[in-house]
Amino acid sequence: xxxxxxxxxxxxxxxxxxxxxxxxxxxxxxxxxxxxxxxxxxxxxxxxxxxxxxxxxxxxxxxxxxxxxxxxxxxxxxxxxxxxxxxxxxxxxxxxxxxxxxxxxxxxxxxxxxxxxxxxxxxxxxxxxxxxxxxxxxxxxxxxxxxxxxxxxxxxxxxxxxxxxxxxxxxxxxxxxxxxxxxxxxxxxxxxxxxxxxxxxxxxxxxxxxxxxxxxxxxxxxxxxxxxxxxxxxxxxxxxxxxxxxxxxxxxxxxxxxxxxxxxxxxxxxxxxxxxxxxxxxxxxxxxxxxxxxxxxxxxxxxxxxxxxxxxx
Amino acid sequence: xxxxxxxxxxxxxxxxxxxxxxxxxxxxxxxxxxxxxxxxxxxxxxxxxxxxxxxxxxxxxxxxxxxxxxxxxxxxxxxxxxxxxxxxxxxxxxxxxxxxxxxxxxxxxxxxxxxxxxxxxxxxxxxxxxxxxxxxxxxxxxxxxxxxxxxxxxxxxxxxxxxxxxxxxxxxxxxxxxxxxxxxxxxxxxxxxxxxxxxxxxxxxxxxxxxxxxxxxxxxxxxxxxxxxxxxxxxxxxxxxxxxxxxxxxxxxxxxxxxxxxxxxxxxxxxxxxxxxxxxxxxxxxxxxxxxxxxxxxxxxxxxxxxxxxxxxxxxxxxxxxxxxxxxxxxxxxxxxxxxxxxxxxxxxxxxxxxxxxxxxxxxxxxxxxxxxxxxxxxxxxxxxxxxxxxxxxxxxxxxxxxxxxxxxxxxxxxxxxxxxxxxxxxxxxxxxxxxxxxxxxxxxxxxxxxxxxxxxxxxxxxxxxxxxxxxxxxxxxxxxxxxxxx
Numbered sequence: 001x002x003x004x005x006x007x008x009x010x011x012x013x014x015x016x017x018x019x020x021x022x023x024x025x026x027x028x029x030x031x032x033x034x035x036x037x038x039x040x041x042x043x044x045x046x047x048x049x050x051x052x053x054x055x056x057x058x059x060x061x062x063x064x065x066x067x068x069x070x071x072x073x074x075x076x077x078x079x080x081x082x083x084x085x086x087x088x089x090x091x092x093x094x095x096x097x098x099x100x101x102x103x104x105x106x107x108x109x110x111x112x113x114x115x116x117x118x119x120x121x122x123x124x125x126x127x128x129x130x131x132x133x134x135x136x137x138x139x140x141x142x143x144x145x146x147x148x149x150x151x152x153x154x155x156x157x158x159x160x161x162x163x164x165x166x167x168x169x170x171x172x173x174x175x176x177x178x179x180x181x182x183x184x185x186x187x188x189x190x191x192x193x194x195x196x197x198x199x200x201x202x203x204x205x206x207x208x209x210x211x212x213x214x215x216x217x218x219x220x221x222x223x224x225x226x227x228x229x230x231x232x233x234x235x236x237x238x239x240x241x242x243x244x245x246x247x248x249x250x251x252x253x254x255x256x257x258x259x260x261x262x263x264x265x266x267x268x269x270x271x272x273x274x275x276x277x278x279x280x281x282x283x284x285x286x287x288x289x290x291x292x293x294x295x296x297x298x299x300x301x302x303x304x305x306x307x308x309x310x311x312x313x
Numbered sequence: 314x315x316x317x318x319x320x321x322x323x324x325x326x327x328x329x330x331x332x333x334x335x336x337x338x339x340x341x342x343x344x345x346x347x348x349x350x351x352x353x354x355x356x357x358x359x360x361x362x363x364x365x366x367x368x369x370x371x372x373x374x375x376x377x378x379x380x381x382x383x384x385x386x387x388x389x390x391x392x393x394x395x396x397x398x399x400x401x402x403x404x405x406x407x408x409x410x411x412x413x414x415x416x417x418x419x420x421x422x423x424x425x426x427x428x429x430x431x432x433x434x435x436x437x438x439x440x441x442x443x444x445x446x447x448x449x450x451x452x453x454x455x456x457x458x459x460x461x462x463x464x465x466x467x468x469x470x471x472x473x474x475x476x477x478x479x480x481x482x483x484x485x486x487x488x489x490x491x492x493x494x495x496x497x498x499x500x501x502x503x504x505x506x507x508x509x510x511x512x513x514x515x516x517x518x519x520x521x522x523x524x525x526x527x528x529x530x531x532x533x534x535x536x537x538x539x540x541x542x543x544x545x546x547x548x549x550x551x552x553x554x555x556x557x558x559x560x561x562x563x564x565x566x567x568x569x570x571x572x573x574x575x576x577x578x579x580x581x582x583x584x585x586x587x588x589x590x591x592x593x594x595x596x597x598x599x600x601x602x603x604x605x606x607x608x609x610x611x612x613x614x615x616x617x618x619x620x621x622x623x624x625x626x627x628x629x630x631x632x633x634x635x636x637x638x639x640x641x642x643x644x645x646x647x648x649x650x651x652x653x654x655x656x657x658x659x660x661x662x663x664x665x666x667x668x669x670x671x672x673x674x675x676x677x678x679x680x681x682x683x684x685x686x687x688x689x690x691x692x693x694x695x696x697x698x699x700x701x702x703x704x705x706x707x708x709x710x711x712x713x714x715x716x717x718x719x720x721x722x723x724x725x726x727x728x729x730x731x732x733x734x735x736x737x738x739x740x741x742x743x744x745x746x747x748x749x750x751x752x753x754x755x756x757x758x759x760x761x762x763x764x765x766x767x768x769x770x771x772x773x774x775x776x777x778x779x780x781x782x783x784x785x786x787x788x789x790x791x792x793x794x795x796x797x798x799x800x
Contacts, residue, residue: 002580003569004565096545096554098557099557099558099562110371254585308581
């Protein structure tokens with residue numbers, strides 16, 4: 001497999017996962033804000049902070065309001081992680097990997113891109129926007145369905161799955177950062193009153209509510225949610241599951257030993273300590289660290305398989 | 314839908330589907346009956362469906378223009394063009410005969426030069442061809458074949474005779490669009506395939522792959538085969554990707570390849586370097602090897618010409634084969650067929666005046682307003698004069714060009730190109746068409762049944778190139794042996 005092609009399908013999968021996660025997060029967040037009293041510490045801008053995109057936001061918008069935040073996260077050309085930019089990256093990578101992806105992949109991706117691009121004019125309309133986000137999630141699932149059901153388990157597939165789980169772990173860790181708001185000692189009364197809704201929201205942002213309820217037939221609470229989203233071994237969006245999957249898909253790649261060692265180190269650092277006993281702000285720090293480690297793993301993958309000629313050693 | 318056809322009149326032109334204003338040809342009445350039985354709205358819906366289909370499948374080509382490069386949806390007319398199988402069988406034989414002679418010619422001029430020595434073609438005609446590459450002298454590619462993939466342009470005049478207009482031997486494009494056109498017709502007009510037996514075209518990629526495999530060096534049984542593209546900004550990138558996908562070739566760019574110390578060609582993979590045996594290249598000779606041709610080329614692979622010369626890698630089409638893709642050389646093809654094959658040409662050339670000959674030049678200058686004048690080495694319809702459609706100033710400008718540089722031009726009569734019914738907004742009208750079949754030559758020959766029909770969408774226009782506003786049609790070879798009746 002060509003290094004360049006490996007790089008393209010890797011990023012195709014990462015962006016595809018990012019598009020779906022972004023759509024789900026915004027969709028769920030909109031639902032949450034409808035339920036919350038106005039004076040809680042969570043608002044539209046919380047979304048921007050989840051993506052660590054405050055700087056880009058302020059460079060493009062003065063006011064913080066629903067319209068601007070949505071414009072920024074969905075359509076803004078100057079926001080490198082806006083949904084439309086991510087989707088466009090999926091499309092460009094699919095267009096340049098036509099020869100190794102199942103035929104329908106490109107068609108689906110192209111169709112989705114054209115649809116989203118056309119609908120972007122209507123995103124200030126909440127109803128239309130929510131509808132669009134649902135469609136985006138469905139279509140992303142369709143693309144994954146094609147890949148999983150039509151693609152040989154070759155290296156292209158391994159790279160795509162590695163990328164998907166890496167991106168997913170990144171997103172889960174970002175959503176877990178919100179726990180620092182939810183568990184802050186000095187959180188407001190309204191926040192305390194809305195706790196049940198908020199923890200449920202966290203689950204829903206990761207499509208985890210139903211599986212959580214099946215696993216713990218108890219009410220939704222901080223302990224349960226943290227344990228489930230971080231350590232659950234069966235739920236495919238928990239940190240543990242995603243990180244383990246990264247290792248599984250890295251393993252068959254050629255000369256993967258050093259990368260696997262690095263991966264193993266991330267795993268043990270992450271799961272050897274009991275996160276739920278940490279104070280809230282420490283969870284935030286751990287998640288931040290994890291994102292940095294994942295970024296490093298990604299650049300190691302790039303150096304190893306995509307640009308071996310650029311590596312210094 | 315009858316009202317769409319009410320004013321249909323091919324006039325003085327040969328119509329591919331109509332015998333005259335009212336009477337369909339014997340092989341097209343089923344198609345036309347069906348189309349005419351549709352309600353206007355239903356027909357229009359099918360057009361919308363086909364446009365959507367093409368947009369969603371991302372079938373595009375790029376137009377280089379002043380306004381930057383634009384990705385345009387592939388222009389497709391849903392009314393197919395039909396050629397009866399009996400006629401096509403003869404055309405196919407003629408195409409194979411022609412490409413055999415052309416390959417023998419290329420092999421000859423880079424080796425023994427018999428045809429020059431025997432005085433059939435002047436040496437300076439060969440040397441003036443922009444595609445002539447002295448670096449290829451002495452090469453003997455597998456099976457003696459240089460032009461492995463050829464796209465010949467065929468046109469019909471007003472009495473129905475099919476002529477070869479040109480032989481595209483360098484990097485002919487269009488075959489993926491032929492495949493896409495058929496897929497689109499199958500999706501938007503599936504009923505038609507019940508009415509007629511239409512020769513399938515979708516096995517082209519497997520013939521391509523088999524032909525390429527027959528070129529592999531060192532008798533390798535499972536050669537590594539790649540398609541070399543200039544990249545996503547090339548106008549035919551869609552085709553490169555589609556062909557690679559369908560023929561099982563690895564799609565790559567020059568930067569993905571390197572020539573090893575052992576002289577073999579390698580690609581850069583996640584496993585390290587892997588040897589490549591056959592390269593289907595879609596970049597011009599000029600860019601293929603900066604050590605041999607253009608030094609400033611970043612698309613090519615330094616050293617690849619040496620690998621090719623040493624027989625360590627096969628390249629299709631072979632470097633240098635463009636020597637025969639020249640409008641002056643074209644004029645000699647019938648002579649080549651007689652010389653190499655000792656056969657009479659089955660497909661005629663369009664009569665051609667060579668401006669390098671002073672007598673012929675005089676004739677051309679005297680009749681400029683009636684002729685088509687073409688530069689020897691351009692493709693895509695650029696830089697030509699269509700006398701009857703040009704202003705006095707344009708004609709005078711060309712007169713000067715001809716006098717200054719006669720060797721670079723040929724002239725042909727303005728053919729009354731055939732027409733075919735084409736959907737033009739609120740009515741169906743006759744529009745001029747040509748046809749580009751694709752011929753594969755390796756160990757064996759293969760000709761696509763039909764090919765890519767291009768159509769000039771503007772009334773009266775003869776320019777069918779998609780880069781200049783042309784469209785395309787699905788082309789059907791239909792078995793008419795049981796239809797009976799008169800043509």
